Each structure stands twice: as C-alpha cells, then as structure tokens.
Amino acid sequence: MIMKKNGSYLVNSNDPNALTMFHHYFEQCFFSTLPKNIKNVLLLCIGTDRSTGDSLGPLVGHQIAGNRYHRIHILGTLENPVHAKNLEETIKGIRLKYPSPFVIALDACLGRHESIGNINISPGPLKPGAGVHKSLPWVGDMHINGVVNTGGFMEYIILQNTRLHVVMKMAEIIAKGLHKHFVRIDGKYALNDISLRVGN
Numbered sequence: 001m002i003m004k005k006n007g008s009y010l011v012n013s014n015d016p017n018a019l020t021m022f023h024h025y026f027e028q029c030f031f032s033t034l035p036k037n038i039k040n041v042l043l044l045c046i047g048t049d050r051s052t053g054d055s056l057g058p059l060v061g062h063q064i065a066g067n068r069y070h071r072i073h074i075l076g077t078l079e080n081p082v083h084a085k086n087l088e089e090t091i092k093g094i095r096l097k098y099p100s101p102f103v104i105a106l107d108a109c110l111g112r113h114e115s116i117g118n119i120n121i122s123p124g125p126l127k128p129g130a131g132v133h134k135s136l137p138w139v140g141d142m143h144i145n146g147v148v149n150t151g152g153f154m155e156y157i158i159l160q161n162t163r164l165h166v167v168m169k170m171a172e173i174i175a176k177g178l179h180k181h182f183v184r185i186d187g188k189y190a191l192n193d194i195s196l197r198v199g200n
Contacts, residue, residue, distance in 0.1 A: 007032065008122030013146075013170045018119075022177035026121050026144075030104075030181070033123040033142045039100040041185075043178065044090070044139060045076030046107040046128050048083040053148045053162030056108035056171055057082070063175035069186045073098065076106075084134055091139060105140030106174070108167070110151025110158065118147045119170055146170040 009025035011018055043064075047057035061077040075090060076082035082090050094101055105126050111118070126143035129136040148170070149162045 006122065006124075008120055011119045011121070011173075013117045013119055013166075013173055018173050019176055022119060022121070022173050023180050026177055026181055029121045029123055029142055034102060037100055038102045039071065040098045040102070041072045041182075042094060042098060042101050042103045043072070043074050043076075044082060044094075044103055044105045045074065046082050046087065046105065046139075047076070048081050049078050051156075051159045051162075052164050052167060053110075053159030054083075054108050056146050056148060056167050056174075057106050059167065059171035060106055060175045060178070063171065064179050064182075067179060067182070069182055072182045072186050084129055084136060087128060087136055087139070091137060103140045105143040107143070107145050108148045108159075109145045110149055110155060111147040113150050115147045116149060117166060117170065119174060120145050120147075144174060146174070 007029065009029060011021045011025060015021065043061070045057035045061035047054040049055050049058050055078075057076050058078045058081045061074050061081075062079070065074040065077050075094070094103065105128075107126060107128050109120075121142075121144050123142050125138040125140040126145060127136065127138050128134070146167075148167055149158050151158070
C-alpha cells in the first residue's frame, strides 16, 4: 500500500494481502471524506461490457448488486451499465431520486505498464473517459479506479485488447472489499454516526 499526498491510497491487486488492504484503506478514505447528514450511499460503477478493459465497473456492480442493502444503492451493472452515452442522465437521476447522496464513483483507467493491476482509492471526484479523450462530467464524492492497461496511444484498441484476467482480479477484490464494508455500516449504524469513524 502507498498513501499519496492527496489522501489517496494505492493497492496492488497482485499482493497476497490486497483484499485486506483494500477494505482497510477504503474505510480510511470513506470516513475521512463522508460529511454529516448523509442519507444514502451510491456506488456508481462506470463502464461497459462491450470492451474488456472498460468492464471493471459493470463487473463490480454485477457482483454486489444482488445483495440487499437498505441505504446503499448500486448503479451500473453488466445488465444495466452506466457509460458515456447515459452518464449525464444518470447523474441527473441520482439528484432527483436519492436525497443527500454520497457518491462513490468507480471506473477503469489506463496508466503506465508498471501500474497495471493497481487499485486507487481517492477522495473527491473522478473524470470518466479521460484516458480515451472523452469529455464527460466529473462525478463522485470519492472514487476508485483500477489501472487495466497502458495508456498513451490507440486507447480504444488497448481497452479492447485488455486481459480479462487482470480486470476480473481487480473486480473481485473491489467487490468483496466493498461488500464487507457495506454490510458493516448498512442498517446497523447511522451513516453520519461519528462513533464509527476510523480510530474509534
């Protein structure tokens, strides 16, 4: 694990302790970012199953959407993906449907070769589509992204030719880590209960 200056965390999915580290550092970032008076938590899984490299979000959404949470909502699955064509509409729908939401945005990204397999957990929004030069709105109160392949040239082809194994490995770690965390807070604690803050 590496903690960066901006309060974000990096977990290598190839580390034998990746799941434990993901759960712990997600919790650190979540509770340090979560404001008071939040009524709903939304996991916004961005991507499409039409591209292997861009399927990280829908794969995570698919794996945990079947769980019944009370105040935690999953948007973006293999069946109903959230992607470039419907992202803005989805964001508008969130504002209308869910009062006082805290949005966790999840997306795949491209990076350096040595970064492939890294999972980044960070406060603040992410800008989907930046790796393939798409102009999409910033989204999220915090975000998670997984480096699925190298960037810099022919990004669409790179995403199409990304190894499914790399994406599935990260998706499994993220899905299991998030589910473990969601079970802990959902229906058992108030989302703004300061007694649940890290270190207490």
